[in-house]
Structures are given as structure tokens and as C-alpha cells.
Amino acid sequence: MASLELIAVVAVGVLLMGWLSRRTGLSEPLLLLGAGCLVGLTPPFASFALSPEVVLFLFLPALLYWEAVTSSVREIRDNFRSIALQSTGLVLATAVAVAAVAHALGYGWPVAFVLGAVLAPTDAAAVAAVARAMPRRILTVLRTESLLNDGTALVLLAVAVDAVTDERPFSWSGTAVAFAGSYAGGVLTGGAVALLLIPVRRRLPDPLLHSVLSVATPFLAYLPAELLHVSGVLAVVTCGLVTTRFGPRVIGPDARIQAVAFWEVSSYLLNSALFVLVGIQLPSAVRSLTSVSLVQATFAALAVSVAVIGTRIAWFYSVPYLVRLVDRRPRQRERRISGRQRLPLAWAGMRGAISLAAALTVPATTAEGHVVGQRDAVVFLTAVVIVVTLVVLGPTLPAVVRRARFPEDADKSAELTLVRCRMSSAALHALPELAQRFGVAEQDTRRMVQDIEDRTAPAPGAARRQESVRRLELALLRVKRDTLTDLRDAGRIDDIVLRSVQRMLDVEEVRLRGKAGPPAGSAVTPRRR
Known part of the structure; x- marks a missing residue:
């Protein structure tokens, strides 16, 4: 019954906090975290323990896969050096910096390195929730970094845990x-x-069945990798990127529409649920703290938070400039960004559920049966750092992005124009032969030619006329919907017929609304897209 209660509470929390965020403009991750913390203070959930296996084997593969299949392979290839440096070098630098601070505060080196590995990776869900206003290139770098640095950190954590539990150097x-x-x-x-x-x-x-396979794919990639003791994170990300490359040629439109709709809802729910679950765990982390006093642990957590944030800022204002001294190719010079535009990259260092799950995987005893000292402090420090980064970095990141004054992505507009022109040209070239094959009348063919040409290079005032027609068609769809519902309410048709016709109306409305682009605010979710 406790599991059912937890599911219900998390679902209600996600729904209410999502609605409140949209009404008030407050940070959705923070609202979800706060709601979870309030739930964790109630007696029924006082003993709740977030299962690291659930996060690492259920949440993580699904979220990583959706992020990978919605990423740009070309942008990843063009920015691979930056991504590789951040997902490996920055992870190691952060782990060492955190370990040094923790050791200076009295923690042993093995435990300090465990803490460093736990806090090294950024959280994809937290970053994606607030980084959407960034240009395509910057957003791709951040998203891919958060996908790959989990793998680096988990390998480093395994090495550090072995050093702690096996008591080896x-x-x-x-x-x-x-x-x-x-x-x-x-x-x-x-x-x-x-x-x-x-x-x-x-x-x-x-x-x-395509949708079922889409759901199963991340786990089909993650499980064999884990059984082979290699990076499940890298396996899922690679699988997603390869699928993105070949998917348009092997997945039909019906399957794609269905799968995308499923993943958009699922990823939003999983991401939001993780924030709530982390919040529920926070009171338990405080109550479980026994190896050090709460005051000492809080001071240590704040010092470690400064190390986490400071190391990332220092990295972005040092390493890229060192790379510039070595690589002076003209193409690389064109891709350089200013110091002001670099700050959003440095500021997007939020930590999340992956770090907490990693901290909870640290065993309580060594291979010799000795108690792992300060494990409770590792969990507490991790929880506090998550809260600090979400509170300090999350709400202020949009302002940092605005201050960066990124130029408009002209390449994207040019690419969209190129796509429209090339598609129209190919369609016009193939139209006569196809019309003859299917026996289409000449007047209908001329009408289609005119329609294609109008969309490619509309005449003056054509956009206004097309918008008027679009609004008329949408209004007629509403009339059709009302008639359909009235017939169902009057008992003239049943719900099966209603859903069948409604599906056709939905597809038509999506097509019509797509002519004017997605509605404003449609992407305000804590997903990692």
C-alpha cells in the first residue's frame, strides 16, 4: 500500500507543482523539490528511502535515451572536443576539487573521493528545465555533457568505492x-x-509494436552493458544517437507520432517525479546524520557547494582559452564565443537525482565487515549540494542567458529555408509523373503546383490570406467537434465511433496549427530536451 500511496502522492505533486509553476513563473524543479520535502516531513513517508536501483536502472536509461534521440548528431560532432573535455576532464577536476575540500574539512581521502565522484556530474533534467532559451549549439553542448558525464562519474565512483570497501590504495x-x-x-x-x-x-x-520497441530499447542497451561491466550510460546514449541517424528511414509516421507523444509525457513525468523523490529523501538524510553534527555537516556542504560551482566557473574561464592557444584554425576562430556568452555554460551546473542515487549506492560496510565511516555525511552533503545548486543556479540561469545576448541562430533559419525550397523543387519535379501514374486530372495537378509554389515563394499578401483560411478551417473543426459530441450525447453514436472520428479531427488540427508553429510556452517542462 505504501508504494501505491507514494505513486499517488508523486503524481499529484507533479500535477500541482506543474500548474503552480505555469501560473506563477516560479522554477518548476524548485517547486517539485519543495513539495517532496513537505511530503517527507509527514509520518507516512518519514522512513522513505530512495532506491538507487530504481533511479539507475529504471529512470536513468529512459531519460538518457529520450535526450539522445532528440539531440543533434551534427552539433555533437561539430562540438565533440568541448563535449569530451567537459564530460571527462571537468568531471575529474570537480571530483578532485571536492575531494580536496572534503579532506581539508576532516574527511578521509577514500570517502572524500567518493563524495567527489558523486557530485561530479551535472543533472540532465535540472539543466534542461531551465536552459531552453540558449542557442542550439550551446544547448547541445550542455545536454550532451550531462548525458556523458554520468558515465564518467559512475566509473570513477566504482573505483573510489572499491578503494573504500576493499581498503586498497x-x-x-x-x-x-x-x-x-x-x-x-x-x-x-x-x-x-x-x-x-x-x-x-x-x-x-x-x-x-513500434512504440513498445521504443520503450524497450534503452533497457535493451543498458542491461547488456551492465552485465558486461561496461558503461550502461554510454550504451544508451550511443544507441539513441544511432537510432536518431537511421530512424527517419525505418520508422513510419504513425509509429513516430505515437512514440513521440508517449516519450514527451513519460520523460516529463519521470523528470518531475525524480525532483519530488529527491525532496522526500531530504528530511531522511538530515535525520540519518550521526557521524558529525548538523552544524559541521552544513558548513561542509556549503564549502563543497562552493567547490562544485567554483570549479565549473574556473574551468570555463581557463581551459577554453588554453585550447585557443593550441588550436588557431580559422574554423575554430569562427566558433569562439565571448566571455559573457561563456557564463551560461559555466552557470548551468545543477546537480540532481543521479548524484543522490550514486551516494546511496555507497555500501555501509567494507569487504572485511568494517563500517564505512561518514557514509551518512556523504548522503547529507550530496542532498544539500543538490538543493544549493538548484536554488542558486536554477532560478538565476535565465537572467544569465539574457545577459549573454546570444545572437539569433541565423543558420537554423537558413536551413529551414533550404529545406522548404529543396522539398518543393523535388515535389514539383516528381508531380507530373506521379499525377499521370495515379490518374489525377490536369486541373487538380495545376492546383497542386500552384499550392506548392505559393508555399515556397508566397506572393505579397499571401501569408495573410493563408492565415485567414487557416483560422476558418480551425473554426470549422470546432463546429465539427461540437456536432460529433452532440451526436454522442444524444445516443446517436457510441464512444468508439466518437474516438475514431475524433482522431481524424485531431490529426487535421495538428496539421493546421503546425502551419503557424507551436504555441508559445509549449516547451515549458522540466524535461532534458
């Missing part, structure tokens, strides 16, 4: 081998799974 060579093997194995596993699923996707006759 830390080895740089062993860590390097573990990184290389985990990364290569994850990429190969994810790529192999994606390629194996391509012929399966071609042969699936039913859009519903």
Missing part, C-alpha cells in the same frame, strides 16, 4: 584502464544494439 593506471574499457565497451554495446534493432523496426507492421 588508489591506482591511477587502474583507473585509466577502467575508464577506457568502460567507455569503449559502452559505445560498442549501444551501437550493436541499435544496429541489430534496425531490421526489427523495418519489419514491425503495427505502430503500437
Whole structure:
């Protein structure tokens, strides 16, 4: 019954906080976190413990996969150097900085490195929730960094936990081998799974089965990687990117519409639920703190928070400039951004549920049966750092983005124009032959030619006329909907017929609304897209 109560509470919390965020403009992740904290203070949920297995094996693959399949492979390729440096070098730098601060505050080196590995990765959900106003290139770098740095941090955590539980000295060579093997194995596993699923996707006759396969794909990539002891994170991300590359040729429109609708709702719900679950865990983390006093732990958490935020800022205002001294190619010079435009990248360092789940995976005893000291402090410090980064960085990031004054993405507009022209040209070229094949009358063919040409290069005033026609068609759709509902209410048709006709009306309305672009505010969600 407790599980059912938790599901109900989380669902209600997601719904209410989402509505409140849209009404007030307050940060949705913070509202969700606060709601979870209030729930965690109530007696029924006082003993709640967030299961790291649920986060790492259920939430993480699904969220990573959706982020990967909605990413730009071209932008990742063009910005690969920056992404690779941030997802490996910055993770290691953050882990070392946090470990140094924690050690200076009295924590042993093994536990300090565990804490550093736990807090090293940014949280994709938290970053995506507030970073949508950024240009395509910057947003792609942040999203891909948050996808890949989980893998780096989890490998580093495994090495650090082994040092704690097996009481063995830390080895740089062993860590390097573990990184290389985990990364290569994850990429190969994810790529192999994606390629194996391509012929399966071609042969699936039913859009519903395509959706089922879409849901199963991240787990089909993650599980073999984990069984092979390589990076499940890299496997899921690679699988998603390969699927993005081949998907348009092997997935039909019906299956795609259905799968996208499912993933948009699911990713929003999973992301939001994670914030609520982290909030529920916070009171428990405070109550479980016994190895140090609350005052000492709070001071340590604030110091570690400064280390986490400061290391990221120092990285973005040092490493890129060092790279500039080495790489002076003209193409790289064109891609450089100013110091003011670099600040949003440095400021988008929020931590989230992945860090807390990683902290909870630290075992309570060593291989010899000795108690792992200060494990409770690691969980507490992680929880506080999550809150601090969300409170300090999250609400202020939109203002930082506005201050950066990013130029308009002219390349995107040019690419959209190119697509429209090329598609129209190809359609006009193929139209006579296709019209003859299907026996379409000449006057209908001329009308289609005119329609295509109007959309490619509209005459003066054509946009106004098209908008008027669009509004008229939408109004007629509302009349049709009212008539359909009236017939159902009068008992003239049943609900099955209503849903069948309603589906056709929905597709037509989506088509008509698509002519004017998505409605404003349609993307205000805590997803990692």
C-alpha cells in the first residue's frame, strides 16, 4: 500500500507543482523539490528511502535515451572536443576539487573521493528545465555533457568505492584502464544494439509494436552493458544517437507520432517525479546524520557547494582559452564565443537525482565487515549540494542567458529555408509523373503546383490570406467537434465511433496549427530536451 500511496502522492505533486509553476513563473524543479520535502516531513513517508536501483536502472536509461534521440548528431560532432573535455576532464577536476575540500574539512581521502565522484556530474533534467532559451549549439553542448558525464562519474565512483570497501590504495593506471574499457565497451554495446534493432523496426507492421520497441530499447542497451561491466550510460546514449541517424528511414509516421507523444509525457513525468523523490529523501538524510553534527555537516556542504560551482566557473574561464592557444584554425576562430556568452555554460551546473542515487549506492560496510565511516555525511552533503545548486543556479540561469545576448541562430533559419525550397523543387519535379501514374486530372495537378509554389515563394499578401483560411478551417473543426459530441450525447453514436472520428479531427488540427508553429510556452517542462 505504501508504494501505491507514494505513486499517488508523486503524481499529484507533479500535477500541482506543474500548474503552480505555469501560473506563477516560479522554477518548476524548485517547486517539485519543495513539495517532496513537505511530503517527507509527514509520518507516512518519514522512513522513505530512495532506491538507487530504481533511479539507475529504471529512470536513468529512459531519460538518457529520450535526450539522445532528440539531440543533434551534427552539433555533437561539430562540438565533440568541448563535449569530451567537459564530460571527462571537468568531471575529474570537480571530483578532485571536492575531494580536496572534503579532506581539508576532516574527511578521509577514500570517502572524500567518493563524495567527489558523486557530485561530479551535472543533472540532465535540472539543466534542461531551465536552459531552453540558449542557442542550439550551446544547448547541445550542455545536454550532451550531462548525458556523458554520468558515465564518467559512475566509473570513477566504482573505483573510489572499491578503494573504500576493499581498503586498497588508489591506482591511477587502474583507473585509466577502467575508464577506457568502460567507455569503449559502452559505445560498442549501444551501437550493436541499435544496429541489430534496425531490421526489427523495418519489419514491425503495427505502430503500437513500434512504440513498445521504443520503450524497450534503452533497457535493451543498458542491461547488456551492465552485465558486461561496461558503461550502461554510454550504451544508451550511443544507441539513441544511432537510432536518431537511421530512424527517419525505418520508422513510419504513425509509429513516430505515437512514440513521440508517449516519450514527451513519460520523460516529463519521470523528470518531475525524480525532483519530488529527491525532496522526500531530504528530511531522511538530515535525520540519518550521526557521524558529525548538523552544524559541521552544513558548513561542509556549503564549502563543497562552493567547490562544485567554483570549479565549473574556473574551468570555463581557463581551459577554453588554453585550447585557443593550441588550436588557431580559422574554423575554430569562427566558433569562439565571448566571455559573457561563456557564463551560461559555466552557470548551468545543477546537480540532481543521479548524484543522490550514486551516494546511496555507497555500501555501509567494507569487504572485511568494517563500517564505512561518514557514509551518512556523504548522503547529507550530496542532498544539500543538490538543493544549493538548484536554488542558486536554477532560478538565476535565465537572467544569465539574457545577459549573454546570444545572437539569433541565423543558420537554423537558413536551413529551414533550404529545406522548404529543396522539398518543393523535388515535389514539383516528381508531380507530373506521379499525377499521370495515379490518374489525377490536369486541373487538380495545376492546383497542386500552384499550392506548392505559393508555399515556397508566397506572393505579397499571401501569408495573410493563408492565415485567414487557416483560422476558418480551425473554426470549422470546432463546429465539427461540437456536432460529433452532440451526436454522442444524444445516443446517436457510441464512444468508439466518437474516438475514431475524433482522431481524424485531431490529426487535421495538428496539421493546421503546425502551419503557424507551436504555441508559445509549449516547451515549458522540466524535461532534458
